Each structure stands twice: as C-alpha cells, then as structure tokens.
Amino acid sequence: xxxxxxxxxxxxxxxxxxxxxxxxxxxxxxxxxxxxxxxxxxxxxxxxxxxxxxxxxxxxxxxxxxxxxxxxxxxxxxxxxxxxxxxxxxxxxxxxxxxxxxxxxxxxxxxxxxxxxxxxxxxxxxxxxxxxxxxxxxxxxxxxxxxxxxxxxxxxxxxxxxxxxxxxxxxxxxxxxxxxxxxxxxxxxxxxxxxxxxxxxxxxxxxxxxxxxxxxxxxxxxxxxxxxxxxxxxxxxxxxxxxxxxxxxxxxxxxxxxxxxxxxxxxxxxxxxxxxxxxxxxxxxxxxxxxxxxxxxxxxxxxxxxxxxxxxxxxxxxxxxxxxxxxxxxxxxxxxxxxxxxxxxxxx
Numbered sequence: 001x002x003x004x005x006x007x008x009x010x011x012x013x014x015x016x017x018x019x020x021x022x023x024x025x026x027x028x029x030x031x032x033x034x035x036x037x038x039x040x041x042x043x044x045x046x047x048x049x050x051x052x053x054x055x056x057x058x059x060x061x062x063x064x065x066x067x068x069x070x071x072x073x074x075x076x077x078x079x080x081x082x083x084x085x086x087x088x089x090x091x092x093x094x095x096x097x098x099x100x101x102x103x104x105x106x107x108x109x110x111x112x113x114x115x116x117x118x119x120x121x122x123x124x125x126x127x128x129x130x131x132x133x134x135x136x137x138x139x140x141x142x143x144x145x146x147x148x149x150x151x152x153x154x155x156x157x158x159x160x161x162x163x164x165x166x167x168x169x170x171x172x173x174x175x176x177x178x179x180x181x182x183x184x185x186x187x188x189x190x191x192x193x194x195x196x197x198x199x200x201x202x203x204x205x206x207x208x209x210x211x212x213x214x215x216x217x218x219x220x221x222x223x224x225x226x227x228x229x230x231x232x233x234x235x236x237x238x239x240x241x242x243x244x245x246x247x248x249x250x251x252x253x254x255x256x257x258x259x260x261x262x263x264x265x266x267x268x269x270x271x272x273x274x275x276x277x278x279x280x281x282x283x284x285x286x287x288x289x290x291x292x293x294x295x296x297x298x299x300x301x302x303x304x305x306x307x308x309x310x311x312x313x314x315x316x317x318x319x320x321x322x323x324x325x326x327x328x329x330x331x332x333x334x335x336x337x338x339x340x341x342x343x344x345x346x347x348x
Contacts, residue, residue, distance in 0.1 A: 053320055053329075056294055056341065058301065059085040059094055060318060060334035066096055066116075071294070071301075071320065071339065073331030080123065082114065084135035087340040088142040089295060093117055093163065095126075095136035095145050113147065115163070126165040135336060137186045137193075140237065146193060148185045156182040158193060160208065171208030186234045194235055198227050219269050221276040223247060226262070232290065238297040241271040244281075246289050255287070255307040264289045266302060268323065281325045288319070295341040298322060303335050 056071030111132035180197035191206035216224035236242035251263035
C-alpha cells in the first residue's frame with residue numbers, strides 16, 4: 001500500500017475513533033450492541049479503502065439526455081434521450097423512462113420503462129408503467145427492477161418486474177394498510193422494499209409482503225413534519241439499520257434572500273440509537289437532495305448547489321461527500337443521478 005493509501009486509512013480510522021468518542025460522550029452508545037454496530041461500520045470503511053470514487057460509475061440526466069461518467073466526474077459521455085436513469089449494481093444495465101407523445105387535449109402520456117445494455121449498446125422497451133413518479137430501483141443482485149407509478153385513476157402503486165421484462169406485478173398500492181401518497185421507493189440489502197408516505201416508513205419483504213410500518217416520528221420526532229413527497233429515505237447497502245434521508249431545514253440568510261423557501265439537507269440515522277439521534281451530513285450553505293449511496297457505503301452522491309450559486313441559470317450540480325460529512329467535491333452539472341460499482345466488488 002502506498003503512502004497516500006496509508007494516510008487515507010489513518011485519517012478514516014482517526015475520524016471513526018473521534019465519532020465513537022462523541023457517541024460515548026453524548027450517551028448514544030450506551031450499550032455494547034450499539035458500539036458493536038459502530039465497529040462494524042468502521043470495518044466496512046476500512047475494507048473499502050482499496051476502492052476509490054473513480055471506481056464508481058454514475059448515470060445522470062441533463063438536458064433531456066442520459067449521461068454516464070465515473071465517480072470523479074471525469075470523462076462524461078452522452079448516451080441517449082430519457083429521464084430518471086438507474087444503473088444496475090453490477091453496472092451492466094441502465095433502466096430509464098421515455099414518455100410517449102403528449103397532445104394538448106389528452107391526458108398525460110404513459111412513461112415507458114426501457115433497458116439499455118452497456119455491453120451491446122442496445123435498448124429495449126420493458127413495460128409501460130403508467131405515469132412514473134420515481135426513478136427505477138434495482139435489487140442488489142441486479143435481477144429485479146421496482147418503481148412507483150401512478151395509474152389512470154391517480155393511485156400510486158409499487159410495481160416490480162424481472163430484468164427481462166417478465167413477471168410484472170403490483171405489490172402495494174396507495175391506501176393499503178392505511179397508507180397515503182407513496183414516495184421514495186428503494187430496494188433493501190435483503191431484497192425487500194422500503195418507501196414512505198410522509199407519515200410512515202413501509203418495509204416489504206422479498207415477496208412483496210408488508211413486514212413493518214414505522215412512524216417517522218420514531219426517527220425524527222416532530223421534525224417528521226418537514227418531510228415532503230420529494231424527500232428520499234434509503235437503506236445503506238451494507239447495514240439495513242443505517243438510513244440516509246433528506247428533509248427540509250432552514251436556509252442561510254443568503255439562501256432565504258434568493259430562494260424564499262426551505263432548504264434541504266442530508267441526514268444519517270441508525271435505528272439502534274433512538275429518536276432524533278440523527279447526524280447532519282451536509283453543511284448549512286449546501287442545498288442537498290436526490291442522494292444515493294456508493295456500493296460500498298463509503299460515499300454519498302447527491303444533487304445540490306451552494307447558496308452562493310443560487311442565482312445561476314445552470315443550477316443543479318452533482319456532489320460527492322463521505323459518510324462522515326467531509327471531503328465534499330463538486331463533480332459537474334447534472335440531476336437525477338444513480339451509482340454502481342465499475343469494478344467487481346463483494347461486500348464483506
């Protein structure tokens with residue numbers, strides 16, 4: 001291992017040690033099981049040091065086109081027209097939506113789910129999903145795709161299908177188990193699904209059956225009132241109890257002067273630590289939304305901008321930050337991003 005890699009390892013371990021010390025001081029790590037979870041998180045970070053952000057593959061949307069680049073934002077390449085791209089964890093496929101023609105006197109067009117194979121550079125239509133309201137989400141083994149769609153009577157449903165377009169089915173709909181407007185659909189590490197309705201988090205198992213319904217107040221307390229339909233809640237690929245989420249927060253005076261609306265920030269929550277024991281990842285001067293985990297859970301990619309950039313025409317940028325809230329890097333313009341591993345990778 002070179003000197004640079006050794007220094008990175010030392011910095012990561014030192015940051016984690018300080019984090020554990022902070023937990024002890026604050027009384028958050030009050031029992032051995034919580035401390036063990038934190039140690040496990042440290043092991044994940046250390047095991048991933050051989051990987052760099054350049055190993056990641058990003059897909060994103062810009063100007064009505066799907067683009068691809070590496071995790072350092074270098075060598076961007078425009079691929080094809082589409083929206084809401086999502087790349088399979090093995091990096092082989094990109095799922096995305098294309099809309100049929102919209103005529104002024106007809107209802108909104110269906111959004112058609114397509115699949116692009118990176119090796120053959122060929123695309124095929126998988127299914128017409130209704131009106132898409134979320135980007136596609138991939139199961140960890142890259143065999144299944146899920147998305148939220150709205151049917152013709154305005155009901156949101158969780159749709160799931162195999163990667164070849166077969167076995168299309170709806171496994172959950174707005175109104176089931178008292179649910180409201182469904183938002184933010186993602187696969188969990190064990191092949192289940194997670195989404196919210198701004199009041200509760202719903203967890204489904206791999207067969208699409210409800211296994212848990214948890215009030216957002218158990219995570220955020222009264223701050224649950226700041227969750228909107230555009231906010232994401234997603235599980236760390238390496239730890240099902242570690243949640244990444246966005247919510248509305250007050251902006252800086254400069255942000256308020258320009259935007260006249262609440263800001264948005266990234267937060268982490270470990271379900272073992274209790275109500276409102278949340279760590280804010282992004283700084284006050286950063287607007288952050290549409291986050292995704294890197295495959296090794298070391299980095300968080302997101303869309304956003306700094307308050308000093310709020311008046312610019314080309315506003316949305318892609319950023320990368322580590323899970324400790326440091327090493328923020330702007331990667332370039334873009335929105336609606338997703339990430340996969342660009343090299344063979346097996347989580348320990």
